[in-house]
Amino acid sequence: MTAQGVHVASGKVREIFALDDERLALVASDRISTFDVVLPTPIPDKGRVLTGLSVFWFSRTRAIVPNHFLGLEADGRTMVCRRLQMLPIEYVVRGYLAGSGWRDYRETGSICGHELPPGLVESARLPSPILTPATKAKEGHDLNVSEAEAEELCGSERFAAVKAASLDLYRFASAHAEARGIILADTKFELGIAPDGSLVLGDEALTPDSSRFWPADGYEPGRPQPSFDKQFVRDWCERTGWDKTAPGPALPDDVVAGTRARYVEAFERLTEVAFEEYLERPEVVL
Numbered sequence: 105m106t107a108q109g110v111h112v113a114s115g116k117v118r119e120i121f122a123l124d125d126e127r128l129a130l131v132a133s134d135r136i137s138t139f140d141v142v143l144p145t146p147i148p149d150k151g152r153v154l155t156g157l158s159v160f161w162f163s164r165t166r167a168i169v170p171n172h173f174l175g176l177e178a179d180g181r182t183m184v185c186r187r188l189q190m191l192p193i194e195y196v197v198r199g200y201l202a203g204s205g206w207r208d209y210r211e212t213g214s215i216c217g218h219e220l221p222p223g224l225v226e227s228a229r230l231p232s233p234i235l236t237p238a239t240k241a242k243e244g245h246d247l248n249v250s251e252a253e254a255e256e257l258c259g260s261e262r263f264a265a266v267k268a269a270s271l272d273l274y275r276f277a278s279a280h281a282e283a284r285g286i287i288l289a290d291t292k293f294e295l296g297i298a299p300d301g302s303l304v305l306g307d308e309a310l311t312p313d314s315s316r317f318w319p320a321d322g323y324e325p326g327r328p329q330p331s332f333d334k335q336f337v338r339d340w341c342e343r344t345g346w347d348k349t350a351p352g353p354a355l356p357d358d359v360v361a362g363t364r365a366r367y368v369e370a371f372e373r374l375t376e377v378a379f380e381e382y383l384e385r386p387e388v389v390l
C-alpha cells in the first residue's frame with residue numbers, strides 16, 4: 105500500500121494502482137520504449153504529456169462515448185479512473201496503411217477481413233477508416249482478428265456499439281489532429297463495461313504511445329513515415345548499430361532534449377494549451 109493505493113499492474117511505461125473497489129490510478133512514467141525495448145534513459149515530462157493528452161481527449165469525446173476518467177492529480181501524470189471490466193479485445197482504427205496493417209495488406213490484399221483496393225502503397229490513406237480488432241497478448245505482439253471473431257468474443261450487440269464508438273472517436277480525433285498538422289495514422293482503444301452494464305472507453309486514449317502520429321508536413325505515401333514523437337530516438341538507435349534486444353542504449357542529452365521537445369510540440373498543437381501552463385494547472389486541459 106502506498107499513498108497511491110495498491111499496485112495492481114505494470115505496463116512497459118505505466119503503472120496501475122487500485123485506490124478502492126471502484127477506482128484506479130493510472131500513472132504514466134517518463135520511460136520510453138523503442139523497437140519494443142524500454143530504454144534506460146527517461147524523457148522528462150513524457151508521462152505528463154501523455155496523461156494530459158488522454159485527459160484532453162476524454163474531456164472532448166465524452167458525448168461520443170463515456171469514458172473512465174474521474175480526475176487528474178496535481179502531478180499531471182496520474183489519472184484517477186473508474187474501474188471497469190475490460191473487454192478481451194483491443195480496437196485499432198486505421199486510417200492509413202502502416203505497421204501490421206501494411207504487412208497484412210501486402211501479403212493478402214486485406215486487413216482483418218476488410219478487402220482493400222489493389223495498388224495501395226505503404227502509408228497510403230485508406231478510402232475510409234477501418235476497425236481492425238486484436239486480441240491482447242500477455243507477451244509479444246497482439247494478434248489481429250476478423251470482425252467476426254471479435255464479435256464472437258464480445259457479443260454482437262456489444263461489438264456493434266464498440267465499432268461505432270471507435271470509428272466515431274477516430275474520425276473526430278483525426279480531423280482535429282490533421283487540422284493542426286498531425287496525421288493520426290492509427291490508434292488503439294480499450295473499452296470496458298461499467299457496473300451498470302454500459303460501455304465505457306478506458307485506458308489511455310489518442311496518445312502517441314497508443315497511436316501513430318505523423319507530421320502532416322512532408323507526408324509522402326510510398327515509404328514509411330517518420331514518427332512525430334519518437335523519430336529522433338529511432339534514428340539515433342539505428343546509427344549506434346544496437347541489435348534491438350534488451351538492454352537498450354542510454355540516450356545522449358541532445359536526443360533526450362529533442363525527443364522531449366517533440367512530445368511537448370504534439371501536446372501543444374493538439375491541445376492548444378502551453379505545456380508550461382499545464383504543468384502549473386493540469387486541469388486546463390479539461
Ligand code: Q0Z
Nearest residue numbers: 113114115118119172186187188306307
Ligand atoms: C487497463 C494497463 C497500465 C498496465 C487494466 N479503468 C480500468 N478498469 C480496469 N482495468 C483497467 C482500466 Cl484502465 C486496465 N489496463 C492496461 C494500463 C499499466 C496495463 F497503466 N489494464
